[in-house]
Amino acid sequence: MVYLAAAILFVPLAKKMGLGAVLGYLLAGVIIGPSVTGFIGKEGEDIMHFAEFGVVMMLFLIGMELEPTLLWRLRSAILGLGGLQVLISSAAIAGLAMLLGVKLNAALAIGMIMSLSSTAIVLQTLNEKGWMSTAAGQSSFAVLLFQDIAVIPMLAIFPLLAVHAVQTEAAHSASIRDNLPAWGQTLVVLGAVATIVIGGRYLVKPIMHIIARTRVRELFTATALLMVVAIAVLMNLVGLSSALGAFLGGVVLANSEYRHELESDIEPFKGLLLGLFFIAVGASIDFSLIREEPWIIFGLVLGLMAVKALALFCLGKIFKLSTDQNLLFSLALCDIGEFAFVLLSLSEQSRILDDKMTGMLTAVVAISMAMTPLLMLFYEKLVQPRFTINETTEREQDQIEEHNPVIIAGFGRFGSITGRFLRANGVNCTILDMDSDRVDALHNLGIKVYYGDASRYDLLAAAGAEKAKVLIVAMDDYEKTTEVVKMVKRYFPHLQMLVRAKDSQDSFELMDLGVLHIYRETVDTSLRLGVDALNMLGMRAYHNHRAARTFLRQDELSLKSLSAARDNKKEFVSALKDRIAEMEQLISADKIKTWLDEGEGWDSSSIRDEVKGEPE
Amino acid sequence: MARVMIIFAHPALEKSRMHAHLVPMIRNMQGITFNDLYEKYPDLDIDISREQALLTKHDIILMQHPLYWYNAPAIIRQWQDLVLEHGWAYGHSGKALEGKYISNIISTGSQEKDYRQGARHGYPLDHFLLPFRQTAVLCRMNYISPYTIYGVHRKDKSDIVEEVQKLRSMLEVLKAPDFDLSTLDTVTNLNELIKAPVQTS
Numbered sequence: 001m002v003y004l005a006a007a008i009l010f011v012p013l014a015k016k017m018g019l020g021a022v023l024g025y026l027l028a029g030v031i032i033g034p035s036v037t038g039f040i041g042k043e044g045e046d047i048m049h050f051a052e053f054g055v056v057m058m059l060f061l062i063g064m065e066l067e068p069t070l071l072w073r074l075r076s077a078i079l080g081l082g083g084l085q086v087l088i089s090s091a092a093i094a095g096l097a098m099l100l101g102v103k104l105n106a107a108l109a110i111g112m113i114m115s116l117s118s119t120a121i122v123l124q125t126l127n128e129k130g131w132m133s134t135a136a137g138q139s140s141f142a143v144l145l146f147q148d149i150a151v152i153p154m155l156a157i158f159p160l161l162a163v164h165a166v167q168t169e170a171a172h173s174a175s176i177r178d179n180l181p182a183w184g185q186t187l188v189v190l191g192a193v194a195t196i197v198i199g200g201r202y203l204v205k206p207i208m209h210i211i212a213r214t215r216v217r218e219l220f221t222a223t224a225l226l227m228v229v230a231i232a233v234l235m236n237l238v239g240l241s242s243a244l245g246a247f248l249g250g251v252v253l254a255n256s257e258y259r260h261e262l263e264s265d266i267e268p269f270k271g272l273l274l275g276l277f278f279i280a281v282g283a284s285i286d287f288s289l290i291r292e293e294p295w296i297i298f299g300l301v302l303g304l305m306a307v308k309a310l311a312l313f314c315l316g317k318i319f320k321l322s323t324d325q326n327l328l329f330s331l332a333l334c335d336i337g338e339f340a341f342v343l344l345s346l347s348e349q350s351r352i353l354d355d356k357m358t359g360m361l362t363a364v365v366a367i368s369m370a371m372t373p374l375l376m377l378f379y380e381k382l383v384q385p386r387f388t389i390n391e392t393t394e395r396e397q398d399q400i401e402e403h404n405p406v407i408i409a410g411f412g413r414f415g416s417i418t419g420r421f422l423r424a425n426g427v428n429c430t431i432l433d434m435d436s437d438r439v440d441a442l443h444n445l446g447i448k449v450y451y452g453d454a455s456r457y458d459l460l461a462a463a464g465a466e467k468a469k470v471l472i473v474a475m476d477d478y479e480k481t482t483e484v485v486k487m488v489k490r491y492f493p494h495l496q497m498l499v500r501a502k503d504s505q506d507s508f509e510l511m512d513l514g515v516l517h518i519y520r521e522t523v524d525t526s527l528r529l530g531v532d533a534l535n536m537l538g539m540r541a542y543h544n545h546r547a548a549r550t551f552l553r554q555d556e557l558s559l560k561s562l563s564a565a566r567d568n569k570k571e572f573v574s575a576l577k578d579r580i581a582e583m584e585q586l587i588s589a590d591k592i593k594t595w596l597d598e599g600e601g602w603d604s605s606s607i608r609d610e611v612k613g614e615p616e
Numbered sequence: 617m618a619r620v621m622i623i624f625a626h627p628a629l630e631k632s633r634m635h636a637h638l639v640p641m642i643r644n645m646q647g648i649t650f651n652d653l654y655e656k657y658p659d660l661d662i663d664i665s666r667e668q669a670l671l672t673k674h675d676i677i678l679m680q681h682p683l684y685w686y687n688a689p690a691i692i693r694q695w696q697d698l699v700l701e702h703g704w705a706y707g708h709s710g711k712a713l714e715g716k717y718i719s720n721i722i723s724t725g726s727q728e729k730d731y732r733q734g735a736r737h738g739y740p741l742d743h744f745l746l747p748f749r750q751t752a753v754l755c756r757m758n759y760i761s762p763y764t765i766y767g768v769h770r771k772d773k774s775d776i777v778e779e780v781q782k783l784r785s786m787l788e789v790l791k792a793p794d795f796d797l798s799t800l801d802t803v804t805n806l807n808e809l810i811k812a813p814v815q816t817s
Binding site: 531540607612 | 626627628629630631654655656658659682684689725726769770
């Protein structure tokens with residue numbers, strides 16, 4: 001209860017302050033932990049073990065999002081970038097540790113432990129900020145994936161580093177493979193992986209089918225959970241990382257038709273457990289240790305993170321990430337991951353590291369994890385805008401020369417079509433985009449695209465907003481869109497805005513902001529598809545064409561009247577209910593029987609009736 | 617054997633009485649190209665090269681449409697504007713259509729007696745078709761007075777079936793292997809081609 005209450009209290013608070021949910025959880029953990037208020041004590045560690053399951057679930061979900069083909073496409077990034085990252089970081093950190101007078105085997109262990117990054121925190125944060133699809137996000141993901149895989153050999157190497165080989169038994173007591181000879185161990189591991197792959201391919205579908213037919217929703221959830229738990233247990237049994245197993249299970253199920261069912265069933269559990277995990281991390285920070293030796297600990301944190309960031313930055317350069325994306329990449333991955341806790345406890349058991357060192361390193365890891373969201377925040381608020389200014393002022397000169405009548409903000413899948421169309425018709429556009437890699441790619445194609453955030457006054461001014469006639473707002477990010485609209489309304493009122501909206505909800509808000517030209521992104525395509533369907537059914541093409549035009553007009557009218565009605569309603573009506581009621585009103589508006597016959601002159605029946613009434 | 621193409625224009629065939637019955641009959645006929653403009657170009661975006669290629673491949677071109685406001689439906693005008701290009705269809709070097717025969721297949725709501733001086737429409741139907749006639753001249757084509765179905769407003773089901781049969785026999789004459797194109801120079805209009813009117817039971 002304490003956990004939930006803390007989460008409810010701190011997460012919205014952190015979000016309000018723009019810190020992100022992860023930091024909120026961590027903060028909650030620190031506050032309720034033994035060091036500050038002491039609501040929770042030693043049981044925090046048990047909770048940690050329980051909550052680690054959230055990480056397992058997250059990897060299962062990540063696996064499910066990943067189709068094997070995508071995985072294959074990322075293979076060079078995973079192996080190259082990920083492999084080099086682990087190697088270089090491990091070597092660098094181990095070297096430093098040796099310089100500080102740590103023994104070789106311990107230094108190696110520390111190097112390996114500290115080279116890992118936190119999958120949970122980084123992915124969660126990247127998702128939250130919507131950076132997952134950027135080049136940095138993709139690279140980070142590849143590296144994290146490799147690290148998760150790399151944990152397995154590390155688990156195997158650690159006992160070898162141990163001074164007293166006897167101790168290894170303790171670490172692996174749960175695993176059945178220890179009693180087997182080497183080839184048997186390999187066989188067991190392969191067998192387990194094969195079980196997951198084959199089971200996922202051929203067993204899950206019929207089972208899901210049977211369960212789907214019972215139509216009991218809870219059963220579905222139970223099955224999904226059982227599946228994840230079973231995979232985790234199986235993996236533990238053969239001594240592999242359960243997170244990796246879950247990931248594999250997810251990948252196998254990525255093509256299954258029950259994928260979305262499974263996803264939505266596991267999602268809430270994942271969220272809760274992951275939250276718990278973060279709280280536990282926060283709670284496990286031993287402040288007394290920090291108080292005793294603050295300089296050493298913070299020195300270590302900063303030193304480690306600096307070394308990792310440096311290594312990552314060099315790698316990013318080698319793999320041709322642009323500077324700002326590279327910074328995001330290095331900052332995101334320079335923390336130390338949750339696997340470090342597992343590995344640390346293992347190395348303590350194997351006597352590679354002594355108790356004091358372990359305690360200190362645990363604190364270091366926890367602090368570095370807590371720093372990640374802060375670093376991301378730092379990136380978002382300070383680094384990103386700086387690059388926006390830098391890269392645009394560099395090119396300000398030719399923008400002012402250009403004086404294009406049209407500015408396009410956002411050159412993704414939507415804006416690029418509009419932009420190409422205008423270019424094809426000889427209209428020059430000044431194009432602004434937030435994805436620096438896309439900007440560079442387009443530059444190479446000879447298209448002038450400027451990197452930057454269109455919601456910033458100085459950037460739009462540099463892009464020639466004073467002289468332009470039309471601003472096309474075609475960004476993916478709806479919040480940015482509203483920012484741009486508000487800013488333009490205020491500072492460039494002469495600009496005619498054509499604004500992309502995702503759905504009717506967005507359109508309503510844009511209407512409230514006084515935008516006159518709103519384009520819901522899927523309407524035209526859906527109607528075109530509908531027209532083709534009618535054509536295939538053998539209805540007259542010209543009728544269908546006109547019907548679609550009429551429908552569009554009708555729909556926009558309905559939307560406008562709905563928008564007017566909406567303002568009178570209270571805010572707290574359920575959004576979903578609202579949406580359904582809207583849909584109902586729209587559909588009933590479609591039913592007006594005469595909507596296409598109205599005022600149509602061709603072959604009207606009235607003239608026929610009139611003629612028939614006349615004498616021959 | 618004369619190659620016959622019908623260029624069909626009806627913006628609301630689903631509401632039509634006469635053409636809805638004529639069209640299936642024509643579509644089922646072998647050896648006649650049926651070019652349904654509104655179906656092909658619902659957005660009036662006419663494919664000029666396709667249309668010109670079709671014209672080149674045919675000897676007799678028949679524009680089939682209802683008469684709206686003493687003219688053809690809008691897409692026929694659009695078609696003329698875009699397809700009959702200068703330098704291709706007319707002008708010094710525009711000889712692509714030279715010697716071809718062109719005419720209309722027209723349905724009117726009113727009866728023939730309404731197309732007379734002093735009657736409701738004031739002039740014979742042929743007068744209203746003057747633009748078609750002169751267009752043909754400019755394109756070095758031969759214009760034949762149209763095949764006309766008068767008084768569609770008053771026609772009942774059996775009348776319509778009869779009209780379908782009549783048009784079929786006219787088209788059969790045109791596409792017959794032994795049909796001599798010069799016959800077209802001798803008739804006053806296409807209706808005349810039907811030698812023995814079809815008997816209705």
